[in-house]
Amino acid sequence: MEEWLYIQTEVYPALAKGFWVSLQLIIPSATLGLFIGIMVGVLRVYGSRPVMAAANTYVVLFRGIPLVVQLFIWYFGLPYIKIYLSPFVAAVLGFALCSGAYHSEYIRGALLSIKRGQMLAAQSLGFNKVQMIFSIILPQAIRRALPGCGNEIIYLIKYSSLAYMITCIELTGQGKILASNSFKYTEIFLIIGACYLAMTSVASLVLGLVEDRLRLPGFEHQRI
Amino acid sequence: METPILRIENVSKRYGKKDVLKGASLDVNKGDLKILIGPSGAGKSTLLQCINFLVRPDEGRIWLEGQEVHYAHKRDLYAYRQKVGMIFQDFNLFDHLSALENVKIGMIKVRGMAKADAQERAVMELERVGLKEHMQKYPAQLSGGQKQRVSIARALAMDPRVMLLDEPTSALDPELIGEVHSVIRDLGAGGMTMIMATHQIGFASSLASEIVFMEDGQILEKGTPDKIFNQAECARTREFCSKITELYGETR
Numbered sequence: 001m002e003e004w005l006y007i008q009t010e011v012y013p014a015l016a017k018g019f020w021v022s023l024q025l026i027i028p029s030a031t032l033g034l035f036i037g038i039m040v041g042v043l044r045v046y047g048s049r050p051v052m053a054a055a056n057t058y059v060v061l062f063r064g065i066p067l068v069v070q071l072f073i074w075y076f077g078l079p080y081i082k083i084y085l086s087p088f089v090a091a092v093l094g095f096a097l098c099s100g101a102y103h104s105e106y107i108r109g110a111l112l113s114i115k116r117g118q119m120l121a122a123q124s125l126g127f128n129k130v131q132m133i134f135s136i137i138l139p140q141a142i143r144r145a146l147p148g149c150g151n152e153i154i155y156l157i158k159y160s161s162l163a164y165m166i167t168c169i170e171l172t173g174q175g176k177i178l179a180s181n182s183f184k185y186t187e188i189f190l191i192i193g194a195c196y197l198a199m200t201s202v203a204s205l206v207l208g209l210v211e212d213r214l215r216l217p218g219f220e221h222q223r224i
Numbered sequence: 225m226e227t228p229i230l231r232i233e234n235v236s237k238r239y240g241k242k243d244v245l246k247g248a249s250l251d252v253n254k255g256d257l258k259i260l261i262g263p264s265g266a267g268k269s270t271l272l273q274c275i276n277f278l279v280r281p282d283e284g285r286i287w288l289e290g291q292e293v294h295y296a297h298k299r300d301l302y303a304y305r306q307k308v309g310m311i312f313q314d315f316n317l318f319d320h321l322s323a324l325e326n327v328k329i330g331m332i333k334v335r336g337m338a339k340a341d342a343q344e345r346a347v348m349e350l351e352r353v354g355l356k357e358h359m360q361k362y363p364a365q366l367s368g369g370q371k372q373r374v375s376i377a378r379a380l381a382m383d384p385r386v387m388l389l390d391e392p393t394s395a396l397d398p399e400l401i402g403e404v405h406s407v408i409r410d411l412g413a414g415g416m417t418m419i420m421a422t423h424q425i426g427f428a429s430s431l432a433s434e435i436v437f438m439e440d441g442q443i444l445e446k447g448t449p450d451k452i453f454n455q456a457e458c459a460r461t462r463e464f465c466s467k468i469t470e471l472y473g474e475t476r
Contacts, residue, residue: 117316124310125330218364
């Protein structure tokens with residue numbers, strides 16, 4: 001009974017608050033990350049040589065440095081050059097840039113898989129490069145990249161738990177505070193695990209719906 | 225003498241050390257149907273692709289309607305390509321768009337037409353190639369012959385002055401060739417200027433205003449179908465024509 005009271009009065013309000021902060025972190029990071037990924041992916045395939053090199057360097061850095069280190073740089077490092085970010089902004093920035101680097105790789109692969117004939121046809125009609133990329137190549141490439149990008153979004157939901165390391169107290173952060181007060185680590189982290197599982201399940205459901213929605217004849221999954 | 229609508233002068237292309245096109249020149253008058261024949265690797269495709277600069281020629285100059293094409297100038301190049309329709313051997317329809325959208329997209333994005341006008345014109349062009357009832361289908365749902373006819377409608381919607389056809393029926397099975405040929409025949413009858421590479425000798429000889437025989441990156445001989453098929457000057461032309469006639473049936 002006492003346990004129940006503890007859950008009702010302490011665990012539930014704290015975790016609900018944390019859950020809400022997590023959602024506020026995840027949704028803009030995922031959206032911004034996907035946008036960055038698409039743009040960087042396009043530049044890595046169709047950009048001029050220096051632009052391509054810059055985009056590749058971005059990916060090497062942001063995919064190669066541990067995310068925690070990146071977050072520390074944004075939050076604790078930037079103040080050295082007089083840039084002060086709130087924990088929330090630093091976390092969203094860190095997540096979006098890291099996620100964008102991964103997305104760009106899925107997008108790049110998909111762009112390269114589009115047949116050359118599609119480009120020749122667009123060029124022969126008088127399309128310029130930008131029109132060709134955005135109205136012919138990308139709409140096809142995004143359909144092919146979707147499963148990979150979905151995977152990255154699921155990852156993002158889980159690594160959003162790193163935000164508490166830079167004092168943005170989201171779900172995991174709240175859990176950590178509760179657990180260290182009550183020493184009920186197992187119970188609390190089991191509940192937190194279930195919350196993340198719920199979020200990732202809803203996300204994969206939504207991603208599945210988006211895939212269905214964008215499915216066109218000729219782009220369906222090949223069943224053998 | 226009339227000014228040719230399309231004038232190609234001394235176009236050359238090299239890939240590494242291999243000369244795939246060695247100075248081809250061709251004058252095309254309004255309403256002409258020039259047929260390029262020759263063995264694979266003769267440079268027919270390369271010549272067609274050089275004409276609208278899908279392949280950048282190393283040398284050579286091209287004039288359309290008396291105006292030289294400055295292809296290094298992007299805006300001029302894009303404007304020129306709108307006036308030169310291209311039909312590919314493997315259709316190259318945009319896979320993510322329905323037949324109707326395939327025809328519309330160039331008009332909307334490139335010519336900046338209003339959506340309603342583009343819609344009306346696209347339906348008209350698809351009707352012309354006999355595909356009005358299939359216009360909502362995606363490329364994956366169309367047969368090869370239907371895809372090629374959509375691609376012809378797509379090119380026609382841009383109001384081309386000249387059409388380039390690169391073996392338009394080579395990827396089709398024999399039963400579907402006829403429907404594409406009849407569309408091309410109608411175009412010719414309507415006065416469209418065309419340059420077509422093909423192995424369909426019977427069709428070519430019945431329609432062509434001139435046959436151009438190419439081999440090894442060069443134009444070896446050109447003339448009326450009757451001259452090329454029956455009394456070619458060049459021994460190599462005679463040899464090729466007799467072989468291809470054997471394969472693809474009697475010349476008509």
